[in-house]
Amino acid sequence: MTQNLFLSEMIRSELAEVVGEDFISVAESDKLVYSTDWSWMPQMWLDRGKPLATPDYIVYPASPAEISEILEIANKYRIPVVPWGGGSGTQGGALPIFGGILLDLKRLDKIIEIDEKSLTVRAQAGIIISQLEWAVNEKGLMLPHYAASSNCATLGGALAPRGTGTISTKYGKAEDMVLNMEVVLPTGEIIHTPLVPQHASGPDWWRIFLGAEGTFGIITEATMQLDLLPESRLLRAILFENLSDALEAGRQIMTRRLNPFVIRLYDPESTRSRIKKILGYEYEGAYMVMGFDGDPEIAALEESKAFEICEKMGGRDLGREPGESWWQHRYDFYYPPKNLKLPWMYGTTETITTYDKIEKLYWAVKNAVEGGFKEWDVQFIGHFSH
Numbered sequence: 001m002t003q004n005l006f007l008s009e010m011i012r013s014e015l016a017e018v019v020g021e022d023f024i025s026v027a028e029s030d031k032l033v034y035s036t037d038w039s040w041m042p043q044m045w046l047d048r049g050k051p052l053a054t055p056d057y058i059v060y061p062a063s064p065a066e067i068s069e070i071l072e073i074a075n076k077y078r079i080p081v082v083p084w085g086g087g088s089g090t091q092g093g094a095l096p097i098f099g100g101i102l103l104d105l106k107r108l109d110k111i112i113e114i115d116e117k118s119l120t121v122r123a124q125a126g127i128i129i130s131q132l133e134w135a136v137n138e139k140g141l142m143l144p145h146y147a148a149s150s151n152c153a154t155l156g157g158a159l160a161p162r163g164t165g166t167i168s169t170k171y172g173k174a175e176d177m178v179l180n181m182e183v184v185l186p187t188g189e190i191i192h193t194p195l196v197p198q199h200a201s202g203p204d205w206w207r208i209f210l211g212a213e214g215t216f217g218i219i220t221e222a223t224m225q226l227d228l229l230p231e232s233r234l235l236r237a238i239l240f241e242n243l244s245d246a247l248e249a250g251r252q253i254m255t256r257r258l259n260p261f262v263i264r265l266y267d268p269e270s271t272r273s274r275i276k277k278i279l280g281y282e283y284e285g286a287y288m289v290m291g292f293d294g295d296p297e298i299a300a301l302e303e304s305k306a307f308e309i310c311e312k313m314g315g316r317d318l319g320r321e322p323g324e325s326w327w328q329h330r331y332d333f334y335y336p337p338k339n340l341k342l343p344w345m346y347g348t349t350e351t352i353t354t355y356d357k358i359e360k361l362y363w364a365v366k367n368a369v370e371g372g373f374k375e376w377d378v379q380f381i382g383h384f385s386h
């Protein structure tokens, strides 16, 4: 046995002592599974037959205490650790590009407590978001983080990269719903942040874990704010002749705080291509979906005020059916057979700016992408939301 093989087996057996032989793998087939998430880079490497970055050890811990011990081993041998939730990330954050230990967190899948008075749920971070949602739905509640990947993404995976969802416009992002967390620090120390709805003094230092994608610590548990399942959801679609008028209508709806739970505007190109492909409607212009929820009377009033604004800006009411159909098929945009996939190469960027710059930014990016890569006939399409 060479020195390297000896060391590698020593690390493997130390890890196995922590989690048990059944919960560690060094099989090549498993390594391959964890070498691609949903970001385009590894997909392209795979397609082109290029080598993928693989982990050395895949470990499936069952508790924060086990994670703490694993981190101590990693520190002793100075090897990298990458947390992995559902592996649905589109930015490559879960890829083990330097090898080391891949920590699959899906055994941390327990719901610890649902508090029906304070409307909170305390759950382990490896639970799949949809499973959490189904459990709280049974109590008439919802976790309003409706990401298109909820069927495969985990709670920790929503918090670590600051995920958004379809209804974030009204309910906020995953990070806005979190009340406290249990985190295993890189040193192996386990900490709990205070369980309070708001902090009245001092900086919210614990927010550094949100967006850190595991680099400052591994989230093992979180208490999330829930909401009542809405009594009503009113959806409709509006068609605008041009993007400018549609953006202005959206700005007025939002600045007057009419509180849509969803407002999503497709640019003319995505109206022509994506709306046609997914919903089957053929429209020229900018397609806007808006929805209002909650108490039926309040939702109806908010909707009528928003609709007045749309009409003033030249929007044409397409009625409820195209709005409801969008809601029903809202995730189809991202899954086979209707998603964008190889051999088309594509990338997604999320861009944030203030109202005064939205349209300028849109055209600047579109011109840069389409003008800068003319020889590839690249097409830029976009939608506006949240």
Ligand SMILES: Cc1cc2nc3c(=O)[nH]c(=O)nc-3n(C[C@H](O)[C@H](O)[C@H](O)COP(=O)(O)OP(=O)(O)OC[C@H]3O[C@@H](n4cnc5c(N)ncnc54)[C@H](O)[C@@H]3O)c2cc1C
Pocket (backbone or CB within 6 Å): 037, 038, 082, 083, 084, 085, 086, 087, 088, 089, 090, 092, 093, 094, 105, 125, 126, 146, 147, 148, 149, 152, 153, 154, 155, 156, 157, 158, 159, 160, 161, 162, 163, 164, 165, 166, 213, 214, 215, 217, 218, 219, 220, 334, 335
């Ligand atoms: C079809 C599809 C639709 C999508 N739709 C949305 C959407 O609507 N909204 C959205 O925000 N995203 C969306 N995404 C992107 C992705 O699904 C989300 O970012 C999701 O929250 C990632 O969760 P995950 O459990 O799969 O995390 P992973 O992909 O496993 O990990 C993501 C990052 O978080 C880190 N991480 C994971 N778990 C932990 C933990 N417990 N502690 C610390 N760090 C951790 C990882 O190391 C990595 O850096 C979509 C992806 C796909 C493929």
